[in-house]
Amino acid sequence: MLRLRFSTLILFLLPALIVLGIVVTLSVFAMNEYVQQKERNQKIVEQTVEDLQKTIGFIESVGQQYSRLNDLLIATNKGQLSHAEAYLIHSKMVDKLSVTESQLINVKKQLTLLNELDIPLDTWQKTFNNFKNFSLMASDMVVIDPRTSKNYIDAAQAEYFKFVDESNTLSKLLTKYTNETYELSNQKLEESLNSIYLLGISGLIFALIVAIISASKLSSYLQIILVSLRELAAFKQEVPKLDAIKKMVKHTRGELKHLGTAVLKFKQTLELNKQEEARIFKLAFFDDLTQLPNMQSLKKDLQQHLTNAQNHQLNGILIKLNINRFKVFNNALGYDFGDRILVEVTERLKNFASENSQLYRGSSDEFFILIDPLEIEEDALQSLLQETITQIKNLFSSPFEIDNESLMLSCNQGLIAFPTDLQNSPTEIIRDAMIALHNSKELGSNQAVIFESQLSKQITDSFELQKDLEKAISDNSLEFYLQSQIHSKESLPRAEALIRWNHPQRGWIRPDIFIKLAEQSHLIIEIDKWMLSQVCQFIAEQKTLGKELHISVNISGHHFSHPNFIEHIQTIFAQTKVDPTLLTLELTENVFLNDFGAVVSKMQHLKAFGVRFSIDDFGTGYSSLSYLKRLPMDEIKIDRAFIKNITHDKEDQTLVKAVFEMAKTFNLEVVAEGVETAAQEATLKSLGNPIIQGFLYAKPIEHSQWLAELDT
Template sequence: MYLAKKTTESDSSKHKPLVLIVDDEPNNLHVLVEGLLTDYDIRVSTSGEQALAFVESTRPDLILLDIMMPGMDGYEVCKTLKSKQSTKGIPVIFVSALTTEDSEEYGFELGAIDYIHKPYKLALVRARVRTHITSQGMLDRLIEKNFDLHDKLLEIEALALELSKREEELKLLSSKQKLFYQALTGTADGVVITDSLGSIIAVNPSFCRITGFTETEALNTQLHELKQNNQLGVSFSDVWQHSNKAGYWSGELVTRRKNGELYPELLTLSMVKSEQDTKVHFIAVFSDISSLKITQERIDYLTWHDELTALPNRNGFLKQLEQQLQNCSLNNNYAYIYIIDIDSFRSINDGLGLLAGDKVLKELAKRIHNKLGKKDVIARLGSDGFSALSSVEKGVGRLRTQEIAEHKAQKLLSAINEPFIIDGQKISITISIGTYIFPREDKWESAIETISNCEAACYKAKEKGGNRVTFFDNSFGEQAKRRFEIEQDLRKAISQNEFTLYVQSQFNSQQILKGGEVLLRWIHPQKGFISPAEFIPIAEESDIIYELDCWVLKNALSLIKKLDKRHAALSISVNISGRHFHEPRFLSLLKTQLDSYKIQPNQLTIEIIEGTLLNNIESAIEAVQLLKNLGVRVSIDDFGTGYSSLTYLKQLPIQELKIDRSFVFDAPKDNNDKLIIDMIVSLGKLFQLDVVAEGVENQSHFDLLQEYPQVILQGYYLHKPEPASEWLKKINN
């Protein structure tokens, strides 16, 4: 790259248009430079690469570009220039000896603005360069003016935006003022504004509603006069003084309405200053909290009392028991507590409804109160559980205390055994009473530990059949601990595959296999074998029993599915808890599982304990009917031990009666039990029901039951329960 002629300072000051000539032929360059040097600032490049390097740093006003050059030709240079944002606007005139239309058309497609053909005619070259330079200059000036106009427009837009913004701010300010006014007049809180001396200058409608003063009466009145209460505690003078010093006060204040009535209010008094801190006002915002106080008192009451019976609740009882424990320790005397629980209270709620159940609880609370001493503390611990706390005189020993507690508890049992009249209907209930004497000689116990011990005694009374008084024994604590551990372990036993399904076969009188009953066995990883008699009652008291029943049902259906086709007549019996027997969730699960396993529904027999059917006979009938529609057989388990009734046998579409083992056990030597078996077998014939006798444990049982050839037999004498997998393998082979 070089200059065609050294440019002097005076030359450069003229700001001649810059023309870049790109040609590899010196003769061509010489002609063009000589022809244009007078009017233009000329730069020369002898290759395409050199030209591109030049325009990276210096932008020419026009480029005269030879097409035919070694290396990068003019077409490639033009294409590169037009591909870049920074150089695409530079005008390019091709200089070429080519005169074909195709070459010129291609050049114009690449972005050239003109063609100059060789050999040159300098007059034509100068004319075309001048024309394009002039056109480019005019375009540049138009662009410059356009930019100036654009800047002016931007200024105008900015000014318009600022004006619009100010207008919006004014609108917003106006809307905020309206909003503040609406909030002030619409809020449920009273609002009053005073000057620096406490003279009222504005009030809102809620102020008038709460205080009883009209706006006219309040204006120009001293706030002190309206807030004086003549009550002990915080006075408004103290509030005003604090607000003047600190600028703020908030709290509760008792004040008077216009009619003289006192009421509690929640008040916030704030000092408000102008920007110059010369003008001071005070704003008081207050609300009538009379209803809140009543609600709080109600909450405080319910914290310590039972709403249904108005007796102390568990919290209240614990508080008084803790105090009694301390008194006994200080005074060296004894006291005792009762835990009183209704036996089978669930059947009352299920059979008569919750409202009737509540009436029973209220009547029970009255009877307990009437039978115990006036100084005794009686409480409702929750649901159907009550408690009582009694103390004896100092000097009365532990044995005498136990006699007193026993005597009083027996009197209470007798009183509760008298029928209750609920909605004109006689209802008989029994209770279990756990009794605990304290303090113990060997250790100090908290109120919670004391109640826990007494609850363990009450639970033991229930285990023995209820309607009795049981005193705490040290072994009960271990039992309660084991019971808690089993309940916790039950919750994870299913997921950890700790349960196993066993089967006990059922035979006819000729000892031909007719089916089997599935039994649940639990092998605990640490505790070993745990009897169903221990863990089933615990599961029954929580929703764990539902999970257990679902697990047993699914595995029983899987067992039926695996039976050989030769055994299609065999029936598998499954015990289901009465707690959820008629619940939609269980019935829905059963239908889904039957569809899933695709077995003959009559191969499944659902066993229900007799007593649970009568808790809600209408739901039971509906559930049994649904099972019948599905094709599933239903058996009444332990028949004869509950409330056997011809009425429900007639109403329930069942298929089987199961004689309880207690009748079979003594039947060979007890004629009464044999007569009961006779009756049940006769009922089976009458209602066309199958009859199963369980508890066939020895030869004498088997021989006796041979008198009833239609009865199905089940017991250890015929078959000991074995794992379902082994039982299945034996009968299939």
């Protein structure tokens, strides 16, 4: 955190520090220039003074030469000097004037460098040269001809005075130049100092401005971050886009970029969480295959509709639909094909659903339609229910084209208008729609039932009856009956075992009623096991008495598909010590549609024990020559529906004849059940060689009574 704060502070001050650094660098450079300028000015002043001093010294030297020349003349006139002394002095003057001339040349060169001065150096040099020449001529002639020498000395004096005048002018100019140079130097130094001060103040002001701008920019960035965090913390429906912070991250570096990136990562995390919530919500409230709302959505919406209907005296409608024969198609053509059926049915049903209704997916092949509550009279409500039934049936009137298969589908409907009373709940309404659907199935395919209160009573009665059935199985109070099967070419007694139940309070319960109840629960397996045990025990007991009987027993498809079916059969065989060759197991065609390979495997396993197999109710299910060819069957039973009108219905005769021919092809026996008249028997025998079962020869009777009649 300290690193973050320090880095952010550095980031904030960096522009100002850069500007300040530039200002300091420029100030140092300016100060260095100031010092160098001062040194240069000082050198110029010193050089000028030195030149002035040299000039003055040179003038003094010339003056000394002039004085010596004058002294030489006086001494000569007075006779104080010999010729030798005079020439010696002359020689020294020559040397001295030569040195002085060299000094003049040097001074002139130095002064020539001062371009700013308009100095007549040539004139000055000329007067000196004239003075030198006249002085040399005077010193040379002083001993020989003092008068002539005097003339030269006067000429030299005149030139000396000119030289002095020129020298004075030069001195004044040098003095003036020195003063001006000094003043100019001080002025430049002062200007340099002022420039340094101005540069420093300007730099500080500029650095302050940059710092303020940077602070403002940093503040705006921090404001963007804070606003973005506030938006992320406050969002409810959709995660904010945060375009500002995206732009900030793109144009910044360092900690600000890291902060912005962290905020965007936080946003991304929220988006992922939102997506995950949406996915979980979809899984919880929508069906993955059809994309329809599921049962959880139905319960939630139904609760709202129910509350609305109860509070405002409105009536809503819930419809439960079930696709007929879906399991057959699903098993025969594959689960993928079954899914396609569900999707196509969904599209059809969407044509019914409107703004006032909603379609839902239930379990497996079930759908729900919820119609919004509306204010409607009872008669109009009943008309609306009937109209709804018709509209839904019409949706299935045309075939479904799926993967080059043309299928005619239908559905059963269970409808309920709600609320029925103030104690309704969504679960109760769904249950009542299910009750109505269940009752529609009892009426057949493509039927619809509107829920009424007595239907609920029927369900309650069925539940109570189911509990009594479970008790009857455990108490061993069921009974098995036998109905003889007459074979014209076989002497071995044959019969089909049929179960009966004499309820202690309700009396005899029809088999179709309690068998259907048992099929809806696990009880059918217990009934199968009980019945098979009774029959095997009966066969085994009679064989020990020297009587061989061949008995057929119906096996439920639920039981046959149970993983432990073979184990159940083998246990009963072991317990009863029955001869399996005297037993026929009757299976309906729908059994072969589940897992055909497993069905064949189980049948072959039991065939190894000698068990015979029969296809019950042949022709009413998904009949196929392909499975007849592969199944280890021994007989087929023609359903009573084809026997009832066989004496006058040509189509039934044709179908039955085809069954006989097919059975002959596969070497199968044929049992005709439900034969009640001699005319039916005669027609059957004209078509083939059937085993007759029906009221024509025998009704189902209690097994002990059947045995007694067999003896007589």
